[in-house]
Amino acid sequence: MHAPCAASTVPASDPQETWPVGLNADLHCHSVVSDGTLxxxxxxxxxxxxxxxxxxxxxHDEVGGQAQAAQAARSIGLPFLTGxxxxxxxxxxxxxxxxxxxxxxxxxxxxxxxxxxxxxxxRAREMAQGLAQAGIPGTFEGxxxxxxxxxxxxxxxxxxxLVEIGICSDIPEVFRRYLTEGKPGYVPHRWATLxxxxxxxxxxxxxxxxAHPGRYGFNPTLEYALFSEFIAHGGQGVxxxxxxxxxxxxxxxxxxxxxxxxxxxxxxxxxxxxxxxxDLGALPPLPxxxxxxxxxxxxxxxx
Numbered sequence: 341m342h343a344p345c346a347a348s349t350v351p352a353s354d355p356q357e358t359w360p361v362g363l364n365a366d367l368h369c370h371s372v373v374s375d376g377t378l379x380x381x382x383x384x385x386x387x388x389x390x391x392x393x394x395x396x397x398x399x400h401d402e403v404g405g406q407a408q409a410a411q412a413a414r415s416i417g418l419p420f421l422t423g424x425x426x427x428x429x430x431x432x433x434x435x436x437x438x439x440x441x442x443x444x445x446x447x448x449x450x451x452x453x454x455x456x457x458x459x460x461x462x463r464a465r466e467m468a469q470g471l472a473q474a475g476i477p478g479t480f481e482g483x484x485x486x487x488x489x490x491x492x493x494x495x496x497x498x499x500x501x502l503v504e505i506g507i508c509s510d511i512p513e514v515f516r517r518y519l520t521e522g523k524p525g526y527v528p529h530r531w532a533t534l535x536x537x538x539x540x541x542x543x544x545x546x547x548x549x550x551a552h553p554g555r556y557g558f559n560p561t562l563e564y565a566l567f568s569e570f571i572a573h574g575g576q577g578v579x580x581x582x583x584x585x586x587x588x589x590x591x592x593x594x595x596x597x598x599x600x601x602x603x604x605x606x607x608x609x610x611x612x613x614x615x616x617x618x619d620l621g622a623l624p625p626l627p628x629x630x631x632x633x634x635x636x637x638x639x640x641x642x643x
Contacts, residue, residue, distance in 0.1 A: 365394040368607025373405035375496035377612040380409035390621035396423035427531035441640030442546025461490040474524035549577035552584035583608040583618030604630040
């Protein structure tokens, strides 16, 4: 795990200097509202305690935790951006787009997220059927115990249940053995389109960011297509430093940010103190020559 970057002390007179590229921003994490294990309030306090200087909560396809997160951040003096991580189908694969700094009461965005969540219940029941055929019954009910709401149920909730009942020793083992393509609990799903997702975020006043692009396993042609289509629809950022990448991938996506003229984002993708590879605020800083995404969102930061 990397040490967090040092706090920046800068004058407040120049807005570009107020939020420098070396800021310890964490703009990607999850609460119990989606598939994390901490409440928005607990995440805010953990972020501040870890030296985070700008924070966003980005639950999957859901903004129900935003009001609590904003209130918690305000109460402890932690600058905050609204956030969400939207599930998108691109090239028959699931891609995630983070939205930052939007109006979390925007009707079009809320309707789009609701529609995106709508398929999770049916998909989860199919996953449970596949696991039952593999000799593991009762997984839908077990996963639902962790999710609380069938609209928000995800593979992570199934994984936690399989660890709880001793089928696997940890979350990565569950995914390897049961929840990836070709395994008994894997069920593909048609999520939002890339075009619609970016439009929802932009029309709500926010900035769309490609989340952890190294995770998708695309060949160079498909990856180029993703970036090109994303920009064509109005996308403006990419995660360059993320807890879902290995350190050797940071320079690659810094280069892609430069090539495509995208702002750079930074986030741990933190889910749980016991499951996540990287803690809140524990990433290295962005490369100094990149434009940080928070420069596009100065007016949206809540303090």
